[in-house]
Amino acid sequence: MKIIVDALGGDYAPKEAVLGALDALELKKSLHVVLVGDQGLIRNELAGKTYDVARLEIVHAPEVISNDEVPTTAVKTKKESSIVKGLELLASDPDALGFVSAGSTGAVLVAAYMKLGRIKGVSRPALAPALPTLKGKPVILCDCGANVDCKPINLLHFAVMASAFSCAVTDTVKPIVGLLSNGAEDKKGNELNREAFELLKNSPYIEFKGNCEARDMLSGDFDVVVADGFNGNIALKSAEGTAGAIFSILMDGIKRGGLKAKLGALLLKPVLKDVKTRMDYNSQGGACFLGVNKVVVKAHGASKRKSICASILQARKLAKSGVVEKIRASVQSADEQE
Amino acid sequence: MKIIVDALGGDYAPKEAVLGALDALELKKSLHVVLVGDQGLIRNELAGKTYDVARLEIVHAPEVISNDEVPTTAVKTKKESSIVKGLELLASDPDALGFVSAGSTGAVLVAAYMKLGRIKGVSRPALAPALPTLKGKPVILCDCGANVDCKPINLLHFAVMASAFSCAVTDTVKPIVGLLSNGAEDKKGNELNREAFELLKNSPYIEFKGNCEARDMLSGDFDVVVADGFNGNIALKSAEGTAGAIFSILMDGIKRGGLKAKLGALLLKPVLKDVKTRMDYNSQGGACFLGVNKVVVKAHGASKRKSICASILQARKLAKSGVVEKIRASVQSADEQE
Numbered sequence: 001m002k003i004i005v006d007a008l009g010g011d012y013a014p015k016e017a018v019l020g021a022l023d024a025l026e027l028k029k030s031l032h033v034v035l036v037g038d039q040g041l042i043r044n045e046l047a048g049k050t051y052d053v054a055r056l057e058i059v060h061a062p063e064v065i066s067n068d069e070v071p072t073t074a075v076k077t078k079k080e081s082s083i084v085k086g087l088e089l090l091a092s093d094p095d096a097l098g099f100v101s102a103g104s105t106g107a108v109l110v111a112a113y114m115k116l117g118r119i120k121g122v123s124r125p126a127l128a129p130a131l132p133t134l135k136g137k138p139v140i141l142c143d144c145g146a147n148v149d150c151k152p153i154n155l156l157h158f159a160v161m162a163s164a165f166s167c168a169v170t171d172t173v174k175p176i177v178g179l180l181s182n183g184a185e186d187k188k189g190n191e192l193n194r195e196a197f198e199l200l201k202n203s204p205y206i207e208f209k210g211n212c213e214a215r216d217m218l219s220g221d222f223d224v225v226v227a228d229g230f231n232g233n234i235a236l237k238s239a240e241g242t243a244g245a246i247f248s249i250l251m252d253g254i255k256r257g258g259l260k261a262k263l264g265a266l267l268l269k270p271v272l273k274d275v276k277t278r279m280d281y282n283s284q285g286g287a288c289f290l291g292v293n294k295v296v297v298k299a300h301g302a303s304k305r306k307s308i309c310a311s312i313l314q315a316r317k318l319a320k321s322g323v324v325e326k327i328r329a330s331v332q333s334a335d336e337q338e
Numbered sequence: 339m340k341i342i343v344d345a346l347g348g349d350y351a352p353k354e355a356v357l358g359a360l361d362a363l364e365l366k367k368s369l370h371v372v373l374v375g376d377q378g379l380i381r382n383e384l385a386g387k388t389y390d391v392a393r394l395e396i397v398h399a400p401e402v403i404s405n406d407e408v409p410t411t412a413v414k415t416k417k418e419s420s421i422v423k424g425l426e427l428l429a430s431d432p433d434a435l436g437f438v439s440a441g442s443t444g445a446v447l448v449a450a451y452m453k454l455g456r457i458k459g460v461s462r463p464a465l466a467p468a469l470p471t472l473k474g475k476p477v478i479l480c481d482c483g484a485n486v487d488c489k490p491i492n493l494l495h496f497a498v499m500a501s502a503f504s505c506a507v508t509d510t511v512k513p514i515v516g517l518l519s520n521g522a523e524d525k526k527g528n529e530l531n532r533e534a535f536e537l538l539k540n541s542p543y544i545e546f547k548g549n550c551e552a553r554d555m556l557s558g559d560f561d562v563v564v565a566d567g568f569n570g571n572i573a574l575k576s577a578e579g580t581a582g583a584i585f586s587i588l589m590d591g592i593k594r595g596g597l598k599a600k601l602g603a604l605l606l607k608p609v610l611k612d613v614k615t616r617m618d619y620n621s622q623g624g625a626c627f628l629g630v631n632k633v634v635v636k637a638h639g640a641s642k643r644k645s646i647c648a649s650i651l652q653a654r655k656l657a658k659s660g661v662v663e664k665i666r667a668s669v670q671s672a673d674e675q676e
Contacts, residue, residue, distance in 0.1 A: 068523075134583055145520055148528040182483055182571035185406075190486040190568040214575035218583045230528045231572050233520035237552035238576035242617075245472055245556045246584055249616055253609035264605025267598050271591035278587055279580075 001030055002096045003315050004089055007037030008064045008082040009103025010303050014038070017102065018045035020308025024316075025055055027309070031316060034096065036086040038062045061085035064103075067301070071106030075114065083107050087115040090294055098295035098315030100286065102303040108296065109146050109289060116292040119324065121331040124154045125291030126229065127298065128162050129236065130169065130314075131281045135220025140166050140175075143229040144236045144287060150228035155179070155196040159206045160330045161290040162224040168321035169314075175223035178212025180231055186210060192228060200226070205333055214238070243279045282307045285314030290327060295319045339368055340434045341653050342427055345375030346402045346420040347441025349640050352376070355440065356383035358646025362654075363393055365647070369654060372434065374424040376400045399423035402441075405639070409444030413452065421445050425453040428632055436633035436653030438624065440641040446634065447484050447627060454630040457662065459669040462492045463629030464567065465636065466500050467574065468507065468652075469619045473558025478504050478513075481567040482574045482625060488566035493517070493534040497544045498668045499628040500562040506659035507652075513561035516550025518569055524548060530566060538564070543671055552576070581617045620645045623652030628665060633657045 005021050007014045014037055021033045032055045035042050039060040046056075063081035065074040075084055083103055090099045101108050109127065118125055126143035133139050142162035147154060159177050166175035179197055181189040188211050189197060200208045212225050214235050227235060250272075254265045265272070277283055283306060286299035295318045299311040343359050345352045352375055359371045370393045373380050377398040384394075401419035403412040413422055421441055428437045439446050447465065456463055464481035471477050480500035485492060497515050504513035517535055519527040526549050527535060538546045550563050552573050565573060588610075592603045603610070615621055621644060624637035633656045637649040 134586060148520060180572065182486060182568050182575075190566075193568075213579075214572040215579035215582070217576060218579055228528075230520050230531075231569060234518065234552040234569050234573050235576040237520075238555060238573040239580040241551075241553035241556055242577040242580040243584060244553070246581060246613060246617060248472060249613045250609065253612055254606070257606075257609050260605050261609050264602045264607075264609070267602025268592070268595075268606055269602075271588065271595050271599050271602070274591055275584060275587045279584060 001316050001319060002032040002034060002093070003098045003100060003312050004034045004036060004086045004096050005308070005312060006082045006086050006099070006101035006103050007035040007042050008061070009101040010299065011301050012304055013102065014041045014045050016304045017308050018042060019305035020303070021056070021312060022049060022051050023305055023309040024312040025051055028313065028316065031055065033057070033312065034059055034089065036061045036089065037082045059085060059089060065107040067104045069104065069107070071104060071110040074104070074107050075111045083111050087111045091115045097319035098297065100297045100299060100308070100311045100315050102299040102301055102308060105145065105298055108298050112289050112292050112296045116294050116296070119291055119293055119328050119331060122161065122291040122327070123157050124150070125289055126158045126161065127287045128165055128290050129281055129287035130284055131218060132278050132284070133218050133220035137170050137172070137220065137223070138284065139217065139220070139222055140224045141217070141232055141236060142224065142226055142290065144227070144232040145229045146289070147229040149230070150192060152192060152195040152199050155226050155228065156199045156203060157291070157331065159200055159203070159208070159224060159226045161327045162226065163206050164326040164330050165288060165290055165323055166223045168318060168323040168326060170223070172223050174207045176221070177206045177208045177224045177226060178210065178222040180214060180217070180225050180227035180235060181211035182213070184211050184213050184216070205330060247276065284310055286311040288318060294324060339654055339657060340370040340372060340431070341436045341438060341650050342372045342374060342424045342434050343646070343650060344420045344424050344437070344439035344441050345373040345380050346399070347439040348637065350642055351440065352379045352383050354642045355646050356380060357643035358641070359394070359650060360387060360389050361643055361647040362650040363389055366651065366654065369393065371395070371650065372397055372427065374399045374427065375420045397423060397427060403445040405442045407442065407445070409442060409448040412442070412445050413449045421449050425449045429453045435657035436635065438635045438637060438646070438649045438653050440637040440639055440646065443483065443636055446636050450627055450630050450634045454632050454634070457629055457631055457666050457669060460499065460629040460665070461495050462488070463627055464496050464499065465625045466503055466628050467619055467625035468622055469556060470616050470622070471556050471558035475508050475510070475558065475561070476622065477555065477558070477560055478562045479555070479570050479574060480562065480564055480628065482565070482570040483567045484627070485567040487568070488530060490530060490533040490537050493564050493566065494537045494541060495629070495669065497538055497541070497546070497562060497564045499665045500564065501544050502664035502668050503626060503628055503661055504561045506656060506661040506664060508561070510561050512545045514559070515544045515546045515562045515564060516548065516560040518552060518555070518563050518565035518573060519549035520551070522549050522551050522554070543668060585614065622648055624649040626656060632662060
């Protein structure tokens with residue numbers, strides 16, 4: 001199984017991208033990684049490290065697309081960038097089954113769309129992270145930012161794609177789908193949501209449970225939560241910001257709390273660490289770009305080796321599970337029904 | 339200062355509403371409270387309690403509007419409900435300056451709009467809670483659910499109103515305004531946001547700092563965060579759900595963690611309690627319904643005596659600060675400029 005990794009994407013590239021790739025190679029002996037990026041920089045990071053050279057390939061791509069650049073322009077002009085070259089390789093190499101990048105989200109989406117193409121029948125590809133829940137199993141939030149203005153039909157496709165994703169990564173057979181809204185009642189929602197609600201309710205291809213309040217997103221009562229990319233992004237980032245704020249106030253309190261608090265924190269360390277790990281959705285990998293013809297995983301921009309490694313393993317798992325084929329089949333069935 | 343309290347609103351009414359009112363009377367000796375609700379039930383709760391009878395009045399209103407009812411219908415038909423009678427009293431009694439309810443949000447908004455009227459020039463009244471931030475001072479999120487479909491001009495009015503609110507409850511002179519979006523960059527946002535961005539940027543009546551990612555909402559970098567009611571609700575509820583999930587995982591971990599974890603939790607108790615209090619926005623009061631002609635505070639449905647008391651004190655503070663007059667003046671200035 002060959003996975004391509006953007007060695008220049010993310011705040012801590014190339015170091016953490018390279019280290020994450022080496023960790024993944026160590027964990028999965030059937031894995032083959034292609035690092036795409038500046039050859040000199042990658043070789044520098046590899047110097048002195050022990051790894052199976054037969055399973056690590058380097059493809060030279062010296063250009064970086066930054067977060068400040070307009071994605072469409074950057075993808076068109078920076079042909080030697082790690083994102084563009086990596087996705088071209090994914091499109092052309094039949095052995096390559098997935099791509100992982102912690103670089104510019106916009107550029108990854110645009111390039112993936114252009115180089116891999118959209119799965120037939122999918123109106124809009126969407127970005128879907130797997131988030132932790134109180135019940136342990138993850139919830140797939142789809143879309144979390146690829147499409148800021150949506151039509152109701154897009155949301156139905158998000159539900160179908162994310163359900164296939166959920167089946168692929170968990171042992172769920174019929175994932176429970178919720179529609180992110182401002183209340184759990186059927187009549188809640190803005191104009192878009194109320195129309196999408198009807199489409200979701202009437203689709204025989206998903207298990208629609210109704211509206212999901214943002215408060216219940218992490219409850220574990222839903223396997224999939226569908227949202228337009230703007231709202232999904234807000235739900236995701238608000239959760240992230242709140243978790244960050246809580247840990248920050250907690251650490252500050254421990255610092256100021258004297259010896260008693262410090263001792264308490266020491267005794268409680270394994271529990272606190274577990275809470276932090278469980279709430280850190282990046283530790284489980286990245287967000288999958290659903291609806292294009294191969295597996296693309298967007299890792300968080302602040303990813304360190306652990307998240308990069310998790311994203312590579314996630315891409316491998318997704319590719320192995322045949323998520324792309326599952327989405328293709330589901331969307332086709334849904335289309336035939338319409 | 340007379341504040342009217344809905345004694346039948348909320349999951350724990352009338353008990354907690356009555357207890358909260360008594361606590362507020364105890365704390366502020368110039369406060370006068372009118373409890374509106376079923377007279378018999380209220381008297382039952384008051385039995386055996388010590389309070390200044392000269393400062394506590396009861397107005398009989400036996401009907402309850404539940405959360406399941408359609409607000410417009412309920413407000414029109416249930417004329418003997420605590421919400422309708424309470425807001426009628428607020429409108430007609432010049433000494434009454436505020437209304438507090440933990441009842442149906444929809445019914446409170448509809449009745450407040452109908453009975454009190456909109457401040458001239460305000461396109462849409464909006465619901466605005468004061469949320470805790472990392473820097474201590476609160477951030478006003480406006481709107482968090484009153485208007486699920488908005489026009490750009492509504493968002494400008496939300497900014498103006500919430501800025502007046504921020505000045506009224508904190509010592510901020512020029513509140514920093516952010517627009518809730520899917521990224522901090524100027525060009526981010528959906529169609530509505532991109533248009534609202536231009537209006538906000540060009541208004542001389544607010545201090546607009548640009549887009550605010552949901553992740554930064556609680557950072558303390560903004561005094562006001564503007565959103566349409568659908569997005570604001572999602573940001574608020576996602577924050578609430580995440581905080582709840584973290585505390586739930588933490589408590590579970592302590593339970594399972596054996597003696598060591600339990601001792602740690604005991605030593606860390608003051609810090610953990612402080613984190614919980616600081617993150618619990620309900621402990622600071624409720625959400626203010628900005629844009630109507632008197633002060634209306636909507637407390638959380640699950641409010642207990644502490645939150646009801648905080649909401650009554652908040653209504654008192656808002657009325658004292660002249661927030662309604664400040665909004666009237668700001669909106670007028672903004673209108674004249676257009």
